[in-house]
Amino acid sequence: MITLxxxxxxxxxxxxxxxxxxxTWSHKxxxxxxxxxxxxxxxxxxxxxxxxRIFDPSDARWLAEELAFPKLAKSLSLERRKLAIHWLExxxxxxxxxxxxxxxxxxxxxxxxxxxxxxxxxxxxRFKFLVSYALVMVRLFGPYHRLIPxxxxxxFSRESEPRLRQAALANNRSLH
Amino acid sequence: xxxxxxxxxxxxxxLEGLLILRGARSRVFRQLPLFRSYxxxxxxxxxxxxxxxxxxxxxxxxxxxxxxxxxxxxxxTVLAEISDQIFQPFPAIRNLGRALTVLISVxxxxxxxxxxxLGSAGRDRLLLDFALRASVTKAIIxxxxxxxxxxxxxxxGKNVRGLMLGFSIYVATSVAIWASAEAFGSALFAHLLWFxxxxxxxxxxxxxxxxxxxxxxxxxxxxxxxxRGGDSESVAVELTxxxxxxxxxxxx
Numbered sequence: 536m537i538t539l540x541x542x543x544x545x546x547x548x549x550x551x552x553x554x555x556x557x558x559t560w561s562h563k564x565x566x567x568x569x570x571x572x573x574x575x576x577x578x579x580x581x582x583x584x585x586x587x588r589i590f591d592p593s594d595a596r597w598l599a600e601e602l603a604f605p606k607l608a609k610s611l612s613l614e615r616r617k618l619a620i621h622w623l624e625x626x627x628x629x630x631x632x633x634x635x636x637x638x639x640x641x642x643x644x645x646x647x648x649x650x651x652x653x654x655x656x657x658x659x660x661r662f663k664f665l666v667s668y669a670l671v672m673v674r675l676f677g678p679y680h681r682l683i684p685x686x687x688x689x690x691f692s693r694e695s696e697p698r699l700r701q702a703a704l705a706n707n708r709s710l711h
Numbered sequence: 712x713x714x715x716x717x718x719x720x721x722x723x724x725x726l727e728g729l730l731i732l733r734g735a736r737s738r739v740f741r742q743l744p745l746f747r748s749y750x751x752x753x754x755x756x757x758x759x760x761x762x763x764x765x766x767x768x769x770x771x772x773x774x775x776x777x778x779x780x781x782x783x784x785x786x787x788t789v790l791a792e793i794s795d796q797i798f799q800p801f802p803a804i805r806n807l808g809r810a811l812t813v814l815i816s817v818x819x820x821x822x823x824x825x826x827x828x829l830g831s832a833g834r835d836r837l838l839l840d841f842a843l844r845a846s847v848t849k850a851i852i853x854x855x856x857x858x859x860x861x862x863x864x865x866x867x868g869k870n871v872r873g874l875m876l877g878f879s880i881y882v883a884t885s886v887a888i889w890a891s892a893e894a895f896g897s898a899l900f901a902h903l904l905w906f907x908x909x910x911x912x913x914x915x916x917x918x919x920x921x922x923x924x925x926x927x928x929x930x931x932x933x934x935x936x937x938x939r940g941g942d943s944e945s946v947a948v949e950l951t952x953x954x955x956x957x958x959x960x961x962x963x
Binding site (some may be wrong): 537538541542544545546547548549551552554583586590626629630631633634635636637638639649651652653654655656658659661662665666669 | 801854864942
């Protein structure tokens, strides 16, 4: 049985490299065509504002609580979930385009370049992790759920929050 | 059998010499410094082993197995070279390959390779386990690198593609051979499988020689990529912007 697993691993390795070559080969033909479906950039304010509307629960609440249309509110939140997933996937695609930007003139200072490369890798991995987490949360709980869990139920956070706020206020006063 | 082994060994030696000569003439070895060190190491090892064979045949077997064990570890430099080259043009993920290689090597080294070495029954079994598990680790690293290269649509040049293809053939064959030896016993290895691994390495060297004969630049830096290319500073600014926007969004 274990030999079969190893044999499968060996075959999968060879197939994956052949797959990579096939993709590289097909890219040679694709490259001649300009990309017509470009993803929106971070500078596009309208596209960023769209997320405010998609993730805003006030419409669904208004339908359910004030107009008493719970079914309509539910179908709205279901549609919004699809939109939220699509928005997050587009954000990811837009980020991937930035990641795929090649460097035309590499820096001459290798040490500084290496430190910056590690920093950029950290930013890339952080974004990938957070966006994947957001996608899982939206898929599981919908677009109106808090993405970062609230710790207000903890006695420590309930006690320490006003104290921290007071300390910050006192600090501000002393500065003025 | 003895002649077959000698022929395979001598052919590999010749190909390694040819690769070193050709690599020094063309610009290929300047782009692949780790690979260059690996090939020079292989060439020197074979030369040293031939010398030991002619001078003191009794010591040859132990010297061979010592060199073999060291070469299992040295082969990780080829993986490091491949991982560096795949993501080289992209500043945001330039170190991704290196990070993956180191992380997988350390994790599998501690959890998969080390335990059987510490609790092994005999020397033969230990050697077999070590060779098999090291090859599986290399295969997993290669598979992870291929997956990430596909995920980010990285287009590798002919030189690096050849490097990957050759090494994949060698690693895949090694996994199959060592797994068969473990499953069917050392008798099969002694009669049939012993020359398969050197033969796979010879094939790997042949692929490397053909693909590295001429220097080929990375295809991602062609006209269209150049049009959307930039400096690492602007990419870093964009990455920071994406991260801060996402953080703001998550904290809402």
